[in-house]
Amino acid sequence: MLKLRLTRIGRKRQPVYRLVVMLNTTRRDGRPIESLGYYNPITKESYFKMDKINWWLEKGVIPTDTVKSLLKKAANNN
Template structure:
């Protein structure tokens, strides 16, 4: 099953997360199918590719709870 989820990048105590599409059985920082954007929780900055996100949501990809709240914050609806 494909999921929209976050992978962690960045240094110790300075996390930055990428929004990616990947299998739900893949490890957190494993190889993604497609990169869709990033989110910095410290500065609250984000950059999401809304066209690609809407495409994947129409294909039946399920977002995680955290990603759902980020998409609501960015006003991205399927």
Template sequence: MLKLRLKKIGRKRQPAYRLVIMKSTTRRDGRPIDEVGYYNPITKKSYFDIAKITKWLNYGVKPTETVYHLLKKAKIIQD
């Protein structure tokens, strides 16, 4: 099953995350199928490639709970 989830990058105590498409069995920092955005929780900066995200969601990719809330906050997912 494919998931839309966060991949951790950055240094210790300075996390940053990439929004990626991966198999659910792949380790957190493994090789992604596609990168569709990023999120920095310290500076609150984020970028989401809306076209790619909607394409993958239409293919049936399930976002994790955290990613779901980020996309909902960015008004990409309507609920």
């Protein structure tokens, strides 16, 4: 099953997350199918490719709870 989830990049105590599509059995930092944006929790900066995200959601990809709340915040800000 495909999931829309976050994978961690960045240094120790300075996390930055990349929004990716990957299989749910893949480890957190495993190889993604496609990268769709990023989120920095420290500066609250984020960038999402909404057209690609909507395309994947139409194909049946399930977002995690955290990703779902980030997408709602991004949709409200635009």
